[in-house]
Amino acid sequence: AQSVTQPDIHITVSEGASLELRCNYSYGATPYLFWYVQSPGQGLQLLLKYFSGDTLVQGIKGFEAEFKRSQSSFNLRKPSVHWSDAAEYFCAVDGRVFGNEKLTFGTGTRLTIIP
Amino acid sequence: EAQVTQNPRYLITVTGKKLTVTCSQNMNHEYMSWYRQDPGLGLRQIYYSMNVEVTDKGDVPEGYKVSRKEKRNFPLILESPSPNQTSLYFCASSLSNGYRETGELFFGEGSRLTVL
Numbered sequence: 001a002q003s004v005t006q007p008d009i010h011i012t013v014s015e016g017a018s019l020e021l022r023c024n025y026s027y028g029a030t031p032y033l034f035w036y037v038q039s040p041g042q043g044l045q046l047l048l049k050y051f052s053g054d055t056l057v058q059g060i061k062g063f064e065a066e067f068k069r070s071q072s073s074f075n076l077r078k079p080s081v082h083w084s085d086a087a088e089y090f091c092a093v094d095g096r097v098f099g100n101e102k103l104t105f106g107t108g109t110r111l112t113i114i115p
Numbered sequence: 116e117a118q119v120t121q122n123p124r125y126l127i128t129v130t131g132k133k134l135t136v137t138c139s140q141n142m143n144h145e146y147m148s149w150y151r152q153d154p155g156l157g158l159r160q161i162y163y164s165m166n167v168e169v170t171d172k173g174d175v176p177e178g179y180k181v182s183r184k185e186k187r188n189f190p191l192i193l194e195s196p197s198p199n200q201t202s203l204y205f206c207a208s209s210l211s212n213g214y215r216e217t218g219e220l221f222f223g224e225g226s227r228l229t230v231l
Contacts, residue, residue, distance in 0.1 A: 006157075009155075034219065034220075036220075042224065042225075043119075043205060043222035043223055043224045043225055044158075044205070044207075044220070044222040045222075046219045046220070049219060090157060090158065092220075102160060102163070102173065102174075103148070103160070103220065104160070105150075105157050105158040105159075106157055107155065107156060107157035108157045108158075
């Protein structure tokens with residue numbers, strides 16, 4: 001069964017510092033991979049996605065993520081965080097292209113920004 | 116404006132009183148899905164639908180029903196709500212034409228349900 005692990009429940013960083021949020025997946029092939037962000041009281045918004053090709057993908061709001069097949073990882077990064085980046089971040093695995101009709105989310109990482 | 120609309124946004128009800136949370140999308144998406152979000156558990160899929168009249172269970176379907184009679188609508192029905200169904204519910208939709216093409220999920224703003 002496909003699964004997604006986000007090992008960090010809560011991360012605190014200072015404004016202006018760099019950020020890396022970890023995501024590991026378990027799947028029989030390379031699925032589609034997504035990162036979503038949920039601001040307080042809001043629904044989820046897509047940050048970026050990986051389907052194939054270049055393993056470093058750029059997203060909105062200055063985020064990027066790198067797919068590493070050998071590590072089954074898809075970590076999210078930002079060189080310099082802003083106070084508005086405080087939110088919850090979800091990694092997701094999409095197996096639908098393989099006939100598995102499920103899109104599975106990780107448990108999320110809550111990001112707190114210190115001024 | 117492309118959007119997924121859920122109603123109600125907030126609801127407090129009592130055990131056993133049937134309720135329906137509506138979901139409508141205006142993007143002509145084939146795929147629609149319901150999730151519940153609980154602290155420490157992330158988003159868990161309740162039911163999904165690949166297209167009209169095609170629905171299937173997700174990871175936590177117990178206590179819920181769905182129907183997909185029209186492409187744009189995907190209501191979530193709680194026939195006899197219980198306190199363990201107190202949660203934040205999200206409806207989402209995406210393109211998925213069944214030919215190895217799929218797209219990002221677009222989410223509604225959520226429906227916070229409390230069952231007393």
